[in-house]
Amino acid sequence: MxxxxxxxxxxxxxxxxxxxxxxxxxxxxxxxxxxxxxxxxIQQALDELGYIPNKVPDILSSAKSHAIGLLVPSLTNQVFAEMIRGFESVVEPAGYQTMLAHYGYSQSAEEARIATLLGYSVDGLILSESFHTERVRRMIKIAGVPVIELMDSVSPAIEQAIGFDNTAAAYAMTELMIERGHRNTVYFAARMDVRTRLKILGYERAMRRHGLEPFSLQTEEASSFTRGALLLRQALVRRPNLDGIFCTNDDLAIGAFYECQRLGIPVPQQIGIAGFHGHDIAAAMVPRLATVVTPREEVGRLAAENLLARLRGEPVGRPVIDLPFRLEAGESLRPAS
Amino acid sequence: MxxxxxxxxxxxxxxxxxxxxxxxxxxxxxxxxxxxxxxxxIQQALDELGYIPNKVPDILSSAKSHAIGLLVPSLTNQVFAEMIRGFESVVEPAGYQTMLAHYGYSQSAEEARIATLLGYSVDGLILSESFHTERVRRMIKIAGVPVIELMDSVSPAIEQAIGFDNTAAAYAMTELMIERGHRNTVYFAARMDVRTRLKILGYERAMRRHGLEPFSLQTEEASSFTRGALLLRQALVRRPNLDGIFCTNDDLAIGAFYECQRLGIPVPQQIGIAGFHGHDIAAAMVPRLATVVTPREEVGRLAAENLLARLRGEPVGRPVIDLPFRLEAGESLRPAS
DNA sequence: AAACGTCCTGTTACGCGTAACATCTTACCG
DNA sequence: CGGTAAGATGTTACGCGTAACAGGACGTTT
Structure with missing residues (x-):
């Protein structure tokens, strides 16, 4: 046999x-x-034997894998899922394979994932943070692969950053809320990563600029609808007369909104609510959610294009690519006066 | 220099x-x-040079990569994101790397992705369908890697299937809707993949069993909140006196619900709405959404455990692992009489 | 002191696709 | 008909980590 x-x-x-x-x-x-x-x-022999091309020997001798390592903190966060979609829409037609890894917001896990990916000889790396351990920076330098950092437009820690200005976005939304008469607001934050800190900064600056006292509620847990509901109840205890909630993402905002509905609190009359990112549901719900619409799919696409250009031998482009965001006032803030 | x-x-x-x-x-x-x-x-030399282990030579000579290929139709579909989370929670601590690929519900794309993954010498494959082209089956046989198919509990096309019974789940929810007095219902389907077809089958069987006429609205587009709203408007034109909507997933259901709210249609008094999967938001919204809670994270975990066992040399376990689902009546159906 | 065992390090060969170069055939030219 | 070019196929060497085996140094046993 x-x-x-x-x-x-x-x-x-x-x-x-x-x-x-x-x-x-x-x-x-x-x-x-x-x-x-x-x-x-030859074609006949290939068919008969069912030959499957083996990339490994070539990867070994050329040290090029035609694969790109893509590191995200979490896969369940929709923002990254949409960024990945944008990324792959460019990378896949170009004949590159994506090697996805996630590190659960842990720097040591990020380090381990990067070592693994480099062990497979990825040709380039996409990171979702701009803060890294010393070892990460060293590994990348030694491996000599191009790297792009996403979702922030602060100065790149390594070579090039593509994203949007989280601080400015939060600042702008805070000002809109103030303009619409929501002055006694609370910021809801979950999972304190770098971007969340940048947003809080923008919120606080805008509040102070208008002589208001910023107040933020933070939790280490991942954000979710239920988490938003929980934070709302906490906020009402700590600031009974609050009139606005600005959330670090749409999930928290929607959870908070439903909790208001359960508690009989009229939105936006008593409390105005704003989210961040502008997911599909923000525009679908009643009332439409006020939110900052961020260009996450565009970030993925541009990251792919810039990385592919580097792999073709082109030099690093602009070190920071700052994409525009857009404010959506929705119906969850009081109408413009 | x-x-x-x-x-x-x-x-x-x-x-x-x-x-x-x-x-x-x-x-x-x-x-x-x-x-x-x-x-x-040696350790000192390793540190000084910043040696990064290179897995490629070993992959070449052992034909084992310690990587597992995971194929999903879409990354933006939350169901798969949660399945992946379950999968990685087992696979990652075991020292295996996941190579994720998605194929956008296209069989030819699936074929190409599988060839690519096998080209990287993955040790095993997880597929998200039970229907494959002849070439896919042949490639897998030739490559000789273990394969597990997910999300269905129909008989496996290749070796082993892990999932839940989509048909039975849809049947059960349809019966619940009938029991609650929603007899003139419409099924909303998007992106006609295998699972959707199985669900429609369950819906139709339950309707016929009770002497009712099934009616389903289908679209080739991806499901989304806005899509659910659209389908609702279409359904009202085609079946003006409908009293229930059963959706192939929660997104469509929520979109349909908000459209009812916009149109002033009381839910569940005039129209009852049910979704599928039981995402976080189904329990958070007001009213709580009736839905079929599916064990998608568990599917991922079990897939990982079974595949790892196979890689340790254990034989294929039960060819079909059928996990239980759960009906959640929520508040979007009329109360039990 | 011969025989054997243990501990440590070195040698050899291997996996398989491909770039670079070598070789052979055939064709065509003046 | 020698010479050269073009076209087709073969030969060689390479990438780098590791299994398997070989060998040297030293200690222990009888």
Whole structure:
């Protein structure tokens, strides 16, 4: 019977045709260099054996894998899912494979993932933070692969950052809330990553600028609808007369909104609510949620384009690519006076 | 100056220490086999050079990559994001790397992704469908890697399927709706994949069983909140006197719900609404959404455990692992009489 | 002191696709 | 018909970590 047969190699195909594996290899990469008589025979042998191209030997000798490592803190956070979609829409047609890894907002996990990805010889890296351990920076320098950092537009820690200005965005939304008469607001934050800190900064600056006292509620837990509800109840205890909630993302905002509905608090009359990112649901719900619409899919696309350019040998472009955000007032803030 | 230096290899480390690369390799894999005097020197050399382990040569000679290919149709669909989370929670601590790929519900794209993943020598594959092209089945057979198919509990096309019974789940929810007095219902389907078809089947069976006429509205577009709103308007035109909506997922259901709210249609008095999957938001919204709670994270975990067992050499377990689902009546159906 | 064991390090060979170069055939030119 | 070019195929070497085996140094046993 068939003993445990191993996956066919180029040599197996070549033997069947009666040529060397080099000829078969050429047929696969540069068919025009092979005589038309052989082409048919080789194709037939490939089909019969079911040859599956093996990239590993080439990766070993060329140290190029045609794979790009993409590191995100979390996959359940929709923002990153949409960023990934943008990224892949460019990278996949270009013939590159994405190696996705996530590190759960932990710097040591990020370090380990990067080492693993570099162990597979990825040609480039996309990171979702601009703060890294010393070892991460060193590894990347030694590996010599191009790196792009996403979702912030602060100065890049390594080479190039693509994102939007979280601080300015939060500042702008806070001002809109104030303008609409929500002056005694609370900021809801979850999972204190860098971006959240930048947003809080923008919120606080805008509040102070208008002579108001900023107040933020933070939790280490991941954000979710239920978390938003919880924070709302806490906020009402600590600031009973609050008239506005600005959330670090739409999930918290929607959770808070429903909790208001349950408690019979009219939105936006008594409390105005604003979210961040502008997911599909923000525009679908009643009332439409006020939110900062961020260009996350665009961030992914641009990251891919810039990285591919680097892999083609082009130099690093602008070190910071700052994309515009957009304020959506929705119906969860009081109407403009 | 430093000419373009390449990433250090084991040989570079060995040269610096004055041993052969075999000794350094041993230090990394079996440190107890190296004299304690050398250990320090080697570690120092590793640190100084910033050696990053290279997995590629070993993948080449062992044909084992310690990576598992995970194929999902879409990353923006939350169901898969949560399944992935369950999968990684098992696979990552076990020291395996996940290579994620998505194929946008296209069979030819699935074929291409599988070839790519096998080209990287993945040790196993997780697929999110149970229907595949002949070539896919052949490739997998030739590659000889273990494969698990997810999210259905129909008989596996290849070796083993892990999931839940979509047809039974849809049947059960349809019966619940009928029991609650929603008899003139419409099924909302988007993106007609296999699972959607199985659900429609369950819906139709339950309706017919009770002497009712099933009616389903389908679209090829991806589901979304806005899509749910759209479908609701279409349904009202085609079935003006409908009294219930059963959606293939929570997104459509929520979109339909908000559209009812906009149109002034009372839910659940005039129209009852049910979703599928039981995402966080279903329990958070007001009214709580009736939905089928599916064990998607558990599916991911079990898939990982079963695949790892296979990689340890254990035989295929039960060919079909059928996990239970749960009906959540919420507040978007009329109360039990 | 011969025989054997233990501990440590070195040597050799291997995996497989491809770039670079070598070789052979055939064709066409003056 | 020698010479050269073009076209097709073969040969060689390489990438780098590791399993398997070999060998040297030292200690212990009888």
């Amino acid at each position: 068939t003993a445990k047969r191993r996956r066919p190699t180029l040599q197996d195909v070549a033997d069947r045709v009666g040529v060397t594996k080099m000829t078969v290899s050429r047929y696969l990469k540069h068919p025009e260099q092979v005589s038309s008589a052989l082409r048919e025979t | 430093t000419a373009k230096r390449r990433r250090p290899t084991l040989q570079d480390v060995a040269d610096r220490v004055g041993v052969t690369k075999m000794t350094v390799s041993r230090y990394l894999k079996h440190p107890e086999q190296v004299s304690s005097a050398l250990r320090e020197t």
